[in-house]
Amino acid sequence: MAGSSRAVPAALTLTTADGAPVEVRRSARRRRTVAAFWENGTAVVAIPASFSRAQEHEWVHRMLEKLRLQGERGTRGAGRRRPRSDAALAAHAAELSAKYFGGRAVPSSVRWVGNQNSRWGSATPSEGTIRLSDKLQPMPQWVIDYVLLHELAHLLVAGHDAAFWRLLEAYPDTARAKAFLEGVSFATSRGLTPGDDDDVDGPPVS
Numbered sequence: 001m002a003g004s005s006r007a008v009p010a011a012l013t014l015t016t017a018d019g020a021p022v023e024v025r026r027s028a029r030r031r032r033t034v035a036a037f038w039e040n041g042t043a044v045v046a047i048p049a050s051f052s053r054a055q056e057h058e059w060v061h062r063m064l065e066k067l068r069l070q071g072e073r074g075t076r077g078a079g080r081r082r083p084r085s086d087a088a089l090a091a092h093a094a095e096l097s098a099k100y101f102g103g104r105a106v107p108s109s110v111r112w113v114g115n116q117n118s119r120w121g122s123a124t125p126s127e128g129t130i131r132l133s134d135k136l137q138p139m140p141q142w143v144i145d146y147v148l149l150h151e152l153a154h155l156l157v158a159g160h161d162a163a164f165w166r167l168l169e170a171y172p173d174t175a176r177a178k179a180f181l182e183g184v185s186f187a188t189s190r191g192l193t194p195g196d197d198d199d200v201d202g203p204p205v206s
Contacts, residue, residue: 146177
């Protein structure tokens with residue numbers, strides 16, 4: 001079916017350096033970006049469906065090396081390096097989009113900003129841009145991931161309707177992260193004002 005993702009075995013015996021299984025997922029929605037992440041003990045590499053076998057071979061090994069260096073094996077970000085730079089944040093956003101949205105949310109830019117005093121993050125769907133408040137950086141990774149996914153979801157659904165929240169149901173820590181951020185807002189005097197839903201990105205962008 002057009003636009004669907006399908007799994008293609010990279011090789012019958014391909015495993016990571018420590019023996020974990022590897023799965024390659026080709027997606028017709030994915031045009032140029034490549035992502036890698038852990039899923040239930042399997043190293044998943046998401047690539048465009050248009051990639052040749054040579055490109056697949058090159059990128060699978062490149063992304064497996066990236067996973068090895070990041071030490072991301074495990075669940076809920078155990079041992080994961082925090083995405084401090086804009087480039088690392090953009091790469092992490094691509095991984096989250098691949099894992100939870102099938103790679104459908106493809107931002108043109110993702111960056112940290114220091115001028116968002118009334119929101120944790122914001123997105124401009126018409127431009128594909130995402131901005132996250134640098135106040136998130138000391139917070140747990142699963143909270144940062146929620147805010148990133150919230151903004152990625154806005155590239156697919158602009159408002160906070162039922163379709164939007166259905167997208168975020170795929171992330172297991174949505175409710176916990178929302179409660180965490182609401183608690184931070186309540187406990188601090190930084191001028192964060194919770195909105196009707198969750199104070200992640202303020203009014204919907206038209």
